Amino acid sequence: MSITDVESVLLPEERALLGKEFSVATGLPPRLYLDPDVYEAEKERIFRRQWMPVFHQTSLPDVGDYRVVDMWGESFIFVRAEDGNLRAFHNICRHRGAKLAVDSGNCKRLRCPYHAWTYDLQGHLTGAPAMAHLVRDGQTTLREVTVGTFLGFVFINDDGNAPPLSEKWAGLAEVLAPWVAVSDQLSQTYELHFPGQWNWKLSYENGIEGYHVLGSHLESAGDLIPGHLVYTDITEFEEWTGYYHPFSEGRNIRDTTGGSIDLENLPDWIDNQYRFYQGWPVTIFAVQPEAVLMAFPIPGATPGEVDFVWSSVALKASKDLPNWEAYKAEQMAFANTIQPEDSFPCETMWANLRSPAFKTGPYAKQETCVYQFDQWYLAQMGA
Numbered sequence: 001m002s003i004t005d006v007e008s009v010l011l012p013e014e015r016a017l018l019g020k021e022f023s024v025a026t027g028l029p030p031r032l033y034l035d036p037d038v039y040e041a042e043k044e045r046i047f048r049r050q051w052m053p054v055f056h057q058t059s060l061p062d063v064g065d066y067r068v069v070d071m072w073g074e075s076f077i078f079v080r081a082e083d084g085n086l087r088a089f090h091n092i093c094r095h096r097g098a099k100l101a102v103d104s105g106n107c108k109r110l111r112c113p114y115h116a117w118t119y120d121l122q123g124h125l126t127g128a129p130a131m132a133h134l135v136r137d138g139q140t141t142l143r144e145v146t147v148g149t150f151l152g153f154v155f156i157n158d159d160g161n162a163p164p165l166s167e168k169w170a171g172l173a174e175v176l177a178p179w180v181a182v183s184d185q186l187s188q189t190y191e192l193h194f195p196g197q198w199n200w201k202l203s204y205e206n207g208i209e210g211y212h213v214l215g216s217h218l219e220s221a222g223d224l225i226p227g228h229l230v231y232t233d234i235t236e237f238e239e240w241t242g243y244y245h246p247f248s249e250g251r252n253i254r255d256t257t258g259g260s261i262d263l264e265n266l267p268d269w270i271d272n273q274y275r276f277y278q279g280w281p282v283t284i285f286a287v288q289p290e291a292v293l294m295a296f297p298i299p300g301a302t303p304g305e306v307d308f309v310w311s312s313v314a315l316k317a318s319k320d321l322p323n324w325e326a327y328k329a330e331q332m333a334f335a336n337t338i339q340p341e342d343s344f345p346c347e348t349m350w351a352n353l354r355s356p357a358f359k360t361g362p363y364a365k366q367e368t369c370v371y372q373f374d375q376w377y378l379a380q381m382g383a
């Protein structure tokens, strides 16, 4: 029996968590992080059904640029095709299933390293040694995956049935209007990867609350954005939510290097608080006057593997400024300071999830978005 045949993959006590009031709710039970069967269900019910982020579109600027991304034990190859569109395919050769590539680069054709079948950038078979009839047939193509973008960030929807991102995050696009308005002028400042040996939800839940600034980031960020001040005013959280970090008196996150250009029509709150918006199931947008940082976990091949990615974008024109490199260095230094501080809790929670002594506790008010995510997650898992 496949997972889709059963009504719910949740145990009765897990199902009972759905709809629990915030004040009496507790975090997700360990089984939902550890159990390989739960992970298989997540692949089917979440990763393949939802929009999953991969990178910013400007990381594949030219026709023929390709890049492989491995997620949840599957491999996808992204290609900038001749028509300028970005296409995504399962990285599986139609002959015997070898991977077409494991790296990134630029090519005229995708050529399978095994028996040298070749495909054009649209995924059509264009060469098959000693089997030319297959090419003449025109029937053989790579299996294409639906691609979407938001703020120029690229997402895939494997099953092809998800509503468009513009619809899913219509409300979020309104909130982020100044950034959305210049989507096609944004280009990548950096992309950093922080792989970890723990479950993707630990990373994501960590990234969607500001409470832990009181512990993990006290020295690095506690002065700027005191953890106890975090709040949200979003109670409707079907497809996205957000939390706000008020700045300490007199502080803000304006760039001081002079190496970037602020956007126009910025909202009033931009100098009062650092806002983080979350789009389910894995995306976090941190909003700055000159930039948007998208942070997200890429779930690994097993429940205990994750790659946490920080990808920041700014206006392309910033790159012509003399201080651009200084700006970039400062932004990367921030990421390289903050994210490693998030490893300790994830690593140790992952270890402790196995202990019979562990019982998950209540949510702090500053963790409202974690509660919201957990509720959304339980609903997806068929509660």
Ligand code: FES
Residues within 6 Å of the ligand: 093, 094, 095, 096, 097, 098, 112, 113, 114, 115, 116, 117
């Ligand atoms: S598996 Fe790719 S050509 Fe044979």
Ligand SMILES: [Fe+2]
Residues within 6 Å of the ligand: 206, 207, 212, 216, 217, 338, 341, 342
């Ligand atoms: Fe953190």
